[in-house]
Amino acid sequence: MKVLLKWLGIILAGVIVLLLIFAGYVYFKSASMLSKTYTHIQGKNIYVPNDSATVARGEHLVHCIAGCAGCHNPDLGGYSQDMMPFMMFNTSNITFGKGGLPADYTIEDLDLIVRHAVKRDKTGVFIMPSYHYNRMADKDVAAIYAYLKTATKVDKESPALELGPIGRMVLSQGGLIALPEVTDHSYKPPLEVAPSATPQYGKYLAEVACIGCHGPKYSGGPLFQGDPSWPPASNLSTTLKKYTQESFQAFLLTGIRPDGTIVDTVAMPIRDLKHADSLEVSALWQYLSALPREETGKATWLKEAGIEE
Ligand code: HEC
Ligand code: HEC
Structure with a gap:
């Protein structure tokens, strides 16, 4: 017994x-991944007009098309959710109030985070979908900057996003990834895309508004770096064949599918997208309803970046 x-x-x-x-291995590996800097990547110095049409365009992008307010809170003062031991999900206060963006935050700084996933301190961002915002036209990045400069200041400290022990383990095993690693930094975005009710403009809008969740080929599947409790995104290349332009428009306003069922309206951000105007709905419909059919979940952002086979 003793033995x-x-x-x-x-x-x-x-x-x-x-x-x-x-x-110990998880701690040191994740610490080195979290402190990795991307000093070789630079933001672009884009001319920023400050006329009212530009500011209004920026506001519409932030609160509707690009979905920034969905993560940064409708007042843009930042959002926090305790998901420990996975993470403290914190997004930055992106107004110029106290605790928000510093007064000397430049258009280059904004371009760096939006189209390259790199923060001003040169570390990589997690969760924020810059891997597809890199398609955004120069003029739209400038419009967002012009709007943020004039948006109501919120005085609120925003603590940094922080990974707990489970988050660090997932990171060290490749389940979470710093997004500069997945972003195509050599992508040449257009200087300007003028709004028009055409499939070309629909493609542009969908690349800024929909592919982050619905996947690079709109084939849906589990959300990339998304909240694991959310449902997978629908395969738009097949489901939209059951819609008409009218039912698509009604869906974007309400989240109700043509068969009367309702989607998870947090995961599918109806709160933002219901503000799409009729020209945008028409352009999106023309492009998305004609997509070639893809197998559900086949195309993923990790495959697109060459990280997964
Ligand atoms: C899915 C969530 C999400 C979306 C959508 C999102 N962000 Fe972020 N954003 C974050 C997170 C997370 C951080 C970083 C927080 C941290 O690391 O402490 C961040 C950081 C930032 C910062 C601060 C960067 C710095 O230099 O420190 C800015 C500015 C910003 N986002 C602007 C935007 C804009 C503009 C949009 C829309 C085009 C947007 N975000 C969309 C999650 C999001
Ligand atoms: C933040 C992630 C996210 C973004 C951005 C997003 N979607 Fe979705 N979408 C989802 C998820 C998740 C579902 C599935 C929800 C469910 O099953 O309850 C969904 C479902 C849908 C459906 C329902 C399809 C069906 O009948 O099953 C349509 C249509 C749709 N999205 C269109 C769009 C369009 C168009 C855009 C861009 C303008 C967009 N989505 C942007 C996450 C997103």
């Missing part, structure tokens, strides 16, 4: 030592 207890003790001690080694 057996002794051996059990040795095995238990061995298991504890192995667990400590693994915890």
Whole structure:
């Protein structure tokens, strides 16, 4: 009996030592991944007009098409959700109030985060979908900057996003990824895309508004770096064949599908997208309803970036 207890003790001690080694490995590997900097990537110095049409365009992008307010809170003062031990999900206060963007935050800084996923301190951002915002036209990035400059200031500290032990383990095993790694930094975005009720403009809008969640080929599947409790995104290349332009428009306003069922209107951001105007709905419909059919979940952002086979 004594001998057996002794051996059990040795095995238990061995298991504890192995667990400590693994915890140490996870801690140091994740710490080095979190502090990685991207100093070679630069934002672009774009001319920023400040006329009212530009500011209105920026406001519409932030609160509707690009979905910034969906993460940064409708007042843009930042949003926090305690998801520990996974993470403290914190998004920045993106107004120029106290605790928000500093007065000397430039258009280059904004371009760097929006189209390259790199923060002003040169570390990579997590969760924010810059891997598809990189398609945004120069003029639209400038419009967002012009709007943020004039938006109502919110005085609120915004703590940084923080990974807990589970988040760090997921990160060290490749389940979370700093988004500069997935973003095509050599993509040449257009200087300007003028709004028109055409499939070309629909493609542009969909690349800014929909592909982050519905996937690079609109084939849906689990959300990339999304909240794991959310449902997978629908395969737009097949489901939209059951819609008409009218039912598509009604869906964007309400989240109700043509068969009368309702989608999860948080995961599918109806709160923002219901503000799309009729020209935008028409352009999106023309482009999305004609997509070639793709197998559900086949195209993913990790495959697109060459990180997964
Ligand atoms: C899915 C969520 C999400 C969306 C959508 C999103 N962001 Fe962010 N954003 C974040 C997170 C997370 C951070 C970083 C928080 C941190 O690391 O502390 C961030 C950081 C920022 C910062 C601060 C960067 C810095 O230099 O420190 C700015 C500015 C910003 N976002 C602007 C935008 C704009 C503009 C849009 C829309 C075009 C947008 N965000 C859309 C999640 C999001
Ligand atoms: C933040 C992620 C996100 C964004 C951005 C997003 N979607 Fe979705 N969408 C979803 C998810 C998740 C579902 C599935 C929800 C469910 O099953 O309850 C969905 C469902 C849908 C459906 C329902 C299809 C069906 O009948 O099953 C349509 C249509 C749709 N989205 C269109 C769009 C369009 C168009 C855009 C861009 C203008 C867009 N979505 C942007 C996440 C998103």
